[in-house]
Amino acid sequence: MAVSKKKVTLSDVAAVAGVSLSTASKALNGGGRISAATRQRIEETALRLDFRPNGLAQSLALGRSRTVAVLTDRAESTFARPVIIGAATYLGQHEQAVLLYDARLRRRDDMAESIRALNARRIDGVLVVGEGLHHRTRSVSAEFSVPVTYAFTLSDEPDDVMFVPDNRAIGRMAGDHLLALGRRRIAHVTAEADDLAAQLRIEGLRETLSEAGVTLTHEVLHGSWTEAWGRTAAQRMLAENWEIDAVFGGNDHIARGVENVFAAAGVQVPQDVALVGVDNWEGLIINQSERHLTTIDVGLTGMGEAAAAHLLGGEQSPGLHYQPPTLIVGETTG
C-alpha cells in the first residue's frame, strides 16, 4: 500500500522558492537558462520541503538518465517480445530509452550479474518482463534504488507492481460470447491441470456460465498448449459422441487442432460447433484480411505499454494490475 501522506508538489516548491513552475522545473531538470544562484535556491527549497519525485515523470524533471532498464530472462520468447516492444514503443514516445538486459545472454547467465551491472550505471527505472505466470519470479525490487515494475510475470513479493493478463476475464469473455450466440452445450479443452493460466480461464468460464444457469457439458479436457493436443481432444470428443454446440480452446493452437479434426469428420464450424481460441496469433501472423479463428487477445503489447506508463507515471500502485483482454470475432463463431 502506498503511504498516505500529503505529497509535496513541484508547485509547492515553486511557490516557496518564489519562482514560476516553469523555472522550478528547469532548475530541477538541470536544463534551461537559469542563474546558478536561483538554481541553488530552488534545489535547497526542494530539499527542505522533502520534495520527492516518486516516479519517472519526476525523475525526468530532475534530469536523470532518461533510460529504463528492461530485464528479462529471454527477450526472444514469443510471449515476451510483444511486451517488450509495447514498453519500448511507449517509452520512446516519451523520450525514454530502453536498456535491454537478457540475463540468459550475459556473462554469468544469471539475474544477479545483470542487477550488478545495471546498478553500476544510471537508470531511472526497471521493467522486469517475464513470459507467463508459470512460476513466481524472485523479487528484485529491493536490489534497486529506482522504481521496479513487473510485466507478464508474478514476483514473490505481493507489494511489487505487476502487470499480468486477466485470465479470469478471458474465460468469462469466451463464455459470454458463446452464450450470446445461443450456445449452451459448451466443452473446454485446455493445458495441464496445474497451469495457472488454464485454471483461471476455467474459473472465469464456469463463473459466467453458472450466472446464466449453464454448466459445462463434460469434464474439462486437460493436455498441453499444442495443436496436437487439440487434435487428440477432438478425436476423443468425436469417439465419445459428445453432444456439444461449442468448444472453447484454451489457446489458438488447441482450437486449430480441434477444428482440423472436426473438419475432416464433417463437423461444421461454426454451424454445428462454434469455436473460440485465445492468443490472437492470426492477428499477429496472418493478414488481417485472412482472419479466421474467433479468439481473445490477451493484450501483451498493451500490457507492456501499461507497465511502462505506470513506471513513468509517478505514483507506484503495488499489487496486481490486470490487462483487459479483447474479443476478436472471426469465422468460427461468425
Place this chain on the structure above:
Amino acid sequence: MAVSKKKVTLSDVAAVAGVSLSTASKALNGGGRISAATRQRIEETALRLDFRPNGLAQSLALGRSRTVAVLTDRAESTFARPVIIGAATYLGQHEQAVLLYDARLRRRDDMAESIRALNARRIDGVLVVGEGLHHRTRSVSAEFSVPVTYAFTLSDEPDDVMFVPDNRAIGRMAGDHLLALGRRRIAHVTAEADDLAAQLRIEGLRETLSEAGVTLTHEVLHGSWTEAWGRTAAQRMLAENWEIDAVFGGNDHIARGVENVFAAAGVQVPQDVALVGVDNWEGLIINQSERHLTTIDVGLTGMGEAAAAHLLGGEQSPGLHYQPPTLIVGETTG
C-alpha cells in the same frame, strides 16, 4: 564498397590542433571544460582533415550517450518486431540503450518530426528498421551527424549501410533441399509478380535448378502471401493434374494453404509431394516439439543483431549486407 582511404584518427586531429587527445575528445564530444575558442579550433581542424567518427566504438571512446536510436514506421509489425528485439538484445549486451521512435505514433506522424526530435537529443547512432523490401525508404543518413544503418529495408541511397534478407539464397536453399531429396518435378507458388522478395526467391530457385539440369515443371503461380492463395493455387494444380513431386511455397502461409487442400484431396505430403515454406512461423509461434512444416528462416532476429553489431563495430561498410537464411527441416520433407 568501402572507399579505400587512409583514415584520419582523433590523434591526427589532436596533433594538428596542438591539443591532447583527451582535449580533442572532449571538444568533439561536446562535454568537458574547454574554452569556446579551443573547441572551435579543434572542430575546424576535424572538419579540415575530414575526420569522421565512423562508428559507435569511437563514439563510445568519445564518451557519448550510450544510446542508439531505432527509427521505424511500425514497431509492432510482425516482421519489424524480431529485428528490433534482435538489435536491442545485442545492444543491451554491449551496454547500449535503445531509444525506439515509431514515426507512425508521433505527433506529426512522419519521419521528419522523428528526425528533428532525435537530433535534439544525444544519440550515438541510428538504426532504421523497416518491414520488408517492398519499396525503397528515403535515406535519412544525411540528416544525422551520427552513423545510420538500415535493417530490413532498402534506402534510396546505395552507399547507405543496409542489412537485408538474402532472398536469392532462400530460393536456392529451397531448390537445393528438394533436389537433395531426389525431387525433380518442382512447382512454385508465390506472391505478386512485382514483389521484389518473390522475384529474388524465384531467381535463386531457377538458378540452382538450372545448375542441376532441372527446370520448373510449370509457370510460377503468382498471387499473394496468404493461406487463401495457397489453397486456390493447390486447387488449380489439382484441377489441371500437374504432375509434380514438390511444391516450394513462397512463404509458410502459402505452403500451409497448399498442404490443406492436398490433404483433403488425398495427396500425401511428403510421400507424393514434398513441401517447403519460408518464414519459420512455426518456430516463432508453436512449440518446437510441434514443428511440422519444412521452412527457411529468413533470420530477422539475426539481421537486427548484425545491424546493431555493425553500428557498434566502428568501420561502416556501405552497401548491402545479406543475412544468411537457415533451413529448418520438418515433416513436410521428412
